[in-house]
Amino acid sequence: MPRYIALIDGEPGAYGAAFPDCPGCTAMGETMDEAIRNAGEALREWIGDRLSAGLAAPEPRSADALLSDPDQAEEVRAATLVATVPLLLDEGRAVRVNLSLDAGALAMIDRAARERGVTRSAFLVSAARDKIALEG
Template sequence: MARYIAILDIDDEAVGAEIPDCPGCTAMGRDEDEAVQAITEALREWMADRIADGVAPPVPRSIKMLDRAGFLSGTPGSPAVFASIPLLLDESRLVRANISLDAGFLKTIDQEAKLRGLTRSAFLTSAAREKISAGR
């Protein structure tokens, strides 16, 4: 899975995020966590549009490469904050998967999915997406 570096711009009011390898892919949040969630979704949408136009995804660069390219020369005295953002693309094609879970845990999953108005598959996909987005 490809991961892109996001640069976070933090001030007292909000946190902005941008992915230099994906021009125009930006997002905002009230704090760092919200900005990372927003830029993860923005990257997914930005990349889906690019792929739909028949353009290949850009190759993600490392922090060192971005620094050499001049993207990390931020405001003096302002710490550079980075986030590694996973590229989570949908293929709009469902695939059946056979997994094994504890029976009691499966009941809990089904109850939580129902409370949220989701199917078991949608709930598990959402949980996996959140876990992957949170990083390692």
């Protein structure tokens, strides 16, 4: 899964994230963590729009590659935080799968999904996205 570098700047209550490899793709948040979470959604939408328009997703560069680029190095050094954000794209088509789960775990999943007003599938996809975004 590709991971893009996000540059985080700002102050408590108003942080912004920008992607050097995705010009114009930005996100905001009251905390750095919220800005990074929102950056993941912004990246997904930005790349999705690009793909829908028939354009390719830009190749993500590493932090070292950005530091080696004279046009980007100063921005990277000036950032308050440099984060990597995974690209979690949907393909727009559902695929049926067969899973085996512990009965207690399934009951917990179903209860949590009901409390959130979503289907079991939507809950599991959301949980998987969250886990991947946090841990890669």
